[in-house]
Amino acid sequence: MWRRYLRFWRPSLEDDVNDELRFHLESRVEELVGQGLTPDAAAARARDEFGDVEAARDRLARIDRRIQQHRGRRSWWDATATDLRHVLRRLRRAPGITVTIIVTIAIGIGSVVSMYGVMQLLLLAPPPHVTQPERVVRYYRTFEAVPGQPARVTDQLSWPDYQWFARDAATLSSVTVVREFDVVAGATGSARKVHAAGVGPAFARTLGVRPVVGRFFADAETDPVTGTRRVVLGYRFWRRFYDGDAGVIGQTLPVKGRPYEIIGVAPRGFRGVDFADVELWLPLSVFDDGESSPSWWHRAAYSGSGILTIVGRLDAGTSLAQASDEGTRLMRAAFEERYGGSGRRVPRVAITARPVTGALDAAGTVIPEARISAWLVGVAAVVLLVSCANVAGLLILAAMRRRREVAVRMALGESRRRLAAQLVVEGIVLALAGGAAAMAVFAAGGRWLHHLLLPAMAWEPASVIDVPTAMVAIAAMTMVTIIVVLAPLAHTGRDPVSALREGDARSGLRRSRVQTGLLVAQTALGIVLLVGAGLFVRSLQALGNLRLGLEPDHVLVVQLNYAGTGRVTRDIVPVYERALERVRALPGVEGAAVSVNVPFRGASSAGIHFPGLDSMPPLPGRGYPLVNYVSPGFFRTTGTRLLAGRDFAEHERATGDVVIVNEATARLAWPGRSAIGECVQQQAGGPCATVVGVVENARLFQLVDEEPSVLVYRPLDPALDDDRALLVRVPPERIDEMRRTLWQALEALEPGLPYADITTLQSTLDPQMRPWRLGASVFVAFALVALVLAAIGLYAAVAFTVTQRTREIGVRMAIGAAAPDVAIMVVFDGLRVGLGGVAIGLLAAFWSSRFLGDLLFAVSPRDGLVLGAAAVLMLLVTIGASLVPAHRATQVDPLIALQSE
Amino acid sequence: MSGDDELDLMLGTLDGLVLRTLTWRPAHGYAIARWIHDTSGGRFRILDGALYTALHRLEEQGFVDSEWGLSDKGKRAKFYRITTAGRRHLRTESARWDRYVETVARVMNAGEAPA
Known part of the structure; x- marks a missing residue:
């Protein structure tokens, strides 16, 4: 037996040929002796009938060697093809687990590769096409x-x-x-x-x-x-x-x-x-x-x-x-x-x-986007590890469910080698499918991240998937493949197949402490990320609700560009006035005005004197007074509320003897009384301009943390030789449509106009919103990933226990437990783990969210609503993940369950 | 029957005979040699070495399979078995042989050609 085994693996062709020929010659000699010949004569005759024995020996060995080489190649392919067919059939039979494994691998690899790709681009890769x-x-x-x-x-x-x-x-x-x-x-x-x-x-x-x-x-x-x-x-x-x-x-x-x-x-x-x-x-x-x-x-x-x-x-x-x-x-x-x-x-x-490599700002420090991206690579690596752990759990579950099939096949004489080979083939198939799906995640995720982090950059896919990123992808793939191949083997110890065959509770298939710890950890991670996402979303909400004193999302800013036409500002001013008339008549326009300064895009300082206020108190805000020249309708257009008095009238535009002040000015100059009718001078002893209105304080520079400055609005003289902008109020939901309408109207009005810059006032604020948007988007994305992974991990663990306890469940049902009782028992199994994770996650979030404190806006890092919502959401996911195996448990047929072991 | 030319000439025929022998049951080389010898009444004088060469070539072509087993007398022997491909091959070969024999016979038995 041993010799045959050896011969099978290290065959000696010559021995086989010798054996065959010896058998022939011996048989012939025996027969001839039986017919009465002497042994010597019989041997001579046998050789004579045979021909040249040595030549035949060589010839046969040569043929056999060719046969063997050919067969070696064929049999490997045949066996692999058979395994592959078998594995594919098996995976198709359990589509739920197969798809879940592939999705898990895709998420893990995809997020690491996407994040690494962006970091590589921002921090590590030199600018393209620069030699040395x-x-x-x-x-x-x-x-x-x-x-x-x-x-x-x-x-x-x-x-x-x-x-x-x-x-x-x-x-x-x-x-x-x-x-x-x-x-x-x-x-x-x-x-x-x-x-x-x-x-x-x-x-x-x-x-x-x-x-x-x-x-x-x-x-x-x-x-x-x-x-x-x-x-x-x-x-x-x-x-x-x-x-x-x-x-x-x-x-x-x-x-x-x-x-x-x-x-x-x-x-x-x-x-x-x-x-x-x-x-x-x-x-x-x-x-x-x-x-x-x-x-x-x-x-x-x-x-x-x-x-x-x-x-x-x-x-x-x-x-x-x-x-x-x-x-x-x-x-x-x-x-x-x-x-x-x-x-x-x-x-x-x-x-x-x-060096020119790495994203540095004008002061030579790494831009925050690059730092954030490096940090996110770490988060993505954790996600990959969690994915791998979940895949391992799912594979063990799949192996458990197959243990009877394995027993049958072993009984039918299939070799352990084949069974193990199939596990390997299965692992490779899953890892490859997951890797392919990961490329889809990478394509989408990379584009999304790129758009998020570097909206202005030329995105050439060729420059994102570079050699180091591809290496990371391959390394991640290899790691996943190894885990996927080894998990079912490692879990069941040194002799996987016999453990699978025995497959009952005694073979040690209990949920291990490591497994439980992992589940708790990933639930906790999910909670932390959910809390982060919630805090950023609430910050964005708070920013949206911020009273700025104007409504930037309602306002389009038009700036006419006459570059290259040789026309000077003096020629252009009347065009603005004609455009103002034309635009006001357009359907959909809710208000229009011209002004010298546009909020958030610049401000002018001005001399100011309040008669009766001998020594000027320290001014709030910027510390010096500001002025803007505006046409009537400016406040209606920007959405700034008039608190007292009235807007300018058309006929006052050229006179310049009226002003409108903001609330900060009124408080400072005329505390406790009405500002209407008071006098404002440019310098002491100058001509008086009468205050006709007081408007609310409006932001001039930034979205948050701006103390109102003293600001005086003067009527904009149509003849004033100063560059200006046209502001148009439109319904926010029609903003794109109105932009085109405006451009058509301007083209019709002024055929020689080379270009008009039409932007929303909001777009000026967008860069200021980016840190919060970035935080919200990234945290939401990773929180979703963490939720999906936690759900998958819990599902695998609960389903594993259900499979393991099939017999016990059968007994319970046989002695009269109702299906709902069994379902509740299973869901509670999941909830026990989920609750632990949620509790630890909440503690971790409570502790770690203070690092986010500086990044948040108008929301406490320990916002009760956010913490509560995260906990509830995670528990719902836990229950959801347990319901599938719970349903499976209620389908257990007591009779089959009891016979099965 | 001793020159290479003759052996080659016989090769196709020998293949057919071997395959035919194996259609009844698997057999080892010695049994095949004896069977051909006995059924032909010893009229073919085939060198056993050539027979083995034919067997191994047939195996290479996939027309027969081999397996080690025990002979009637309990000795280790290599047994050959005809494969499906071998049976198909035998069918075409014997049809071709029949046509060959028939054609040769027709020419041999024909009368004198008309003048």
């Missing part, structure tokens, strides 16, 4: 702290700064400048605002980027004064507006209304050293092109006015520290030269060269 990105640096200038002023870091340097670097920096092989900005491009009628970058000399050389079509700028073409009208298209812009036609080179694209010649197309996904999608690359001279006032920023006299980012390429062999030291030396020399003789104090500065 480790050599490319960005310069930051630190103004050292002086008494009364803290240290300040910025990457906004000046053109003269750049010229010092370009002339003297020995550590750099090449240096350039870049500034991103928004510009209007396209022909009249189809013009739109695009995100562009103005670049200095040697830009392409410094970054090492090559265009896909045409060329980048020559150095002379980018000079801020003598630069030429040439443009390099961003890849997406090119695809979108030119269908990726290589024939665009030499065509003209109007930028700021001036003809720019297209000379090249940047590679796909190239975004310089920042994160936003750049649609057009332009020479620095674009900033002055078409501007009516003379330029200033590139003159030596304005060397302190930094608007440019300096980017350099390190020479081979120089380090970041050397570049920083040299930069500091150069900058100090430059400052000494600029300010040294003036008698002014020369600011102490230092230069730091930093």
Whole structure:
């Protein structure tokens, strides 16, 4: 037996052939001797009849070796194919568990890979298409702290700064400048605002980027004064507006209304050293092109006015520290030269060269989105671990349910090897299916996260799934596969198959302490995340209910853009007035007004004097008085309430002898009495303007934490030569439709208008809302994932116990327990675990939510409603997860249950 | 029957004979050799080495299966069994043999050709 076994695995073909031939010859000799021949004669005859024995032996062995090789390959494939068919049939037979396992794996891997992909993009990956990105640096200038002023870091340097670097920096092989900005491009009628970058000399050389079509700028073409009208298209812009036609080179694209010649197309996904999608690359001279006032920023006299980012390429062999030291030396020399003789104090500065990899803000610190994403990778890793634990639980459950089948198959003589092989095949099938589903989660989750964290960035899928992210995906897959394959084996000890075959309570299939602990832990995790989600959602709610003194979601702001037409503000003012008349008559418009300043987008300070108030008390808010010039209807349009008096009348617009003040002003100047009819002067002894109305305090700068400032509204003289904006009040639900209506009306009114910027007032506030939106979205998403996982984990555990206690349940039912009693018993089993998790989760949330305190708005981190709702929701999920196995338990047939063991 | 040419010539025929032998029951090589010898009245003089080569080739082609077992006298012997593919092969081979024999017979038995 042993020898045959050995022969089977390490076969000796020659032995087999020898045995066969020996048997033949012996049999023949025996027969011939039986017929009367002498043994020697018989042997000679047998050999004679056979032919050349040695040659035959070799021939047969050769044939047999070929047979064996062929069979080895065939039998492996056949066995695997059989296993696969068998496994697929088995998985189809229990679709609930199969789908649950696949979903669990998909969630676990998908969330880790999505989060890692985003973190990789934000923190670890260099900007695409930059050659040897480790050599490319960005310069930051630190103004050292002086008494009364803290240290300040910025990457906004000046053109003269750049010229010092370009002339003297020995550590750099090449240096350039870049500034991103928004510009209007396209022909009249189809013009739109695009995100562009103005670049200095040697830009392409410094970054090492090559265009896909045409060329980048020559150095002379980018000079801020003598630069030429040439443009390099961003890849997406090119695809979108030119269908990726290589024939665009030499065509003209109007930028700021001036003809720019297209000379090249940047590679796909190239975004310089920042994160936003750049649609057009332009020479620095674009900033002055078409501007009516003379330029200033590139003159030596304005060397302190930094608007440019300096980017350099390190020479081979120089380090970041050397570049920083040299930069500091150069900058100090430059400052000494600029300010040294003036008698002014020369600011102490230092230069730091930093790599371009990683999302840094203008002050050189990692942006919060990047920090959050790194933190979320950790959360996602925990989610993956929980997923793996749940998958293990589900597999053990599946194995339990199959134990009778295993016993039957073993009785029918199937080998343990085959049974174990099938477990392995099953694990691999499940892991692969889960991995495939995870890619779907990744595609959706990655896009969602990207949209959430980096709304302005060009999203090129190719730049998100990169090699390291793929490695993480593969590592996660491998880990899941190992767990999925080993879980059923490990759980039942060294000899899985016999344990499965015995399969009764004695073989140790009790819910282990580890398992219970895991369930409690994941329920608790779910509670913590639910509480976080609840707190952020409540914060958002509170923000939505905030009384701002105006209603930004009702207001569209229209700014006419005449860039490139050569028209000055004086010509444009009447257009605003005509537009105001036209827009007021449009159906759906609930109010319209023009004003010099737009809330949240700027404010003007003004002199102010209240006769009778000899010494001005300290002013609240900004500490200085503010003014806005508005047309009648402004308050109705913004939704600011009039507390006393009246709005301006049309005929008062040109007179200027009336004002409306806000509540803060009225309180300060005329405490305890009516402000109506009082006098406000611009300076002591100036002409009086009569207060005709008092309006509520409206926010001017930010969403939260703004103390009202003293603010005076004066009527906007239609002839006032000052830039302005048109504000239009529309129903919030029709805002997109009204935006188009407005644009059509403006086009009809003013056919030569190149472009009008029509945005909601709310959009100005959106960046301020982002931290809360981000927190709410991310917490809600992870809380949902945690809920689903907790439900799956509980389901697997409860179903496991039900399967295990089938006999006991059968006995209970046989002695008269009703189905509802059995169901309740099972649900209570789930609830016991769930309650433990909820209790611990609430404690953890209670303790940890104070870390969220600073991030929340107008909601206590220990908000009772949120804590309660999270607990109730989790318990409902627990009950829900237990109901399925509970139903299964009531279907137990006592007779079968009792016979089965 | 000693040259390679003759052996090759006989190979197809030998395959048919072996497969035919196995249609009744599985057998070991020696039994097959004796059966062919006895039923042919010893008119074929087939070298046993060639017979084994044929058996192993048939196994390689999938027309027979082999398995170790015990002979009548309790000795370990390799038994051959015809497979489904082998039976199919035998059917086509014997049909072709019948046609061959019939054609040869028709030519041999024909009268003198008309002048």
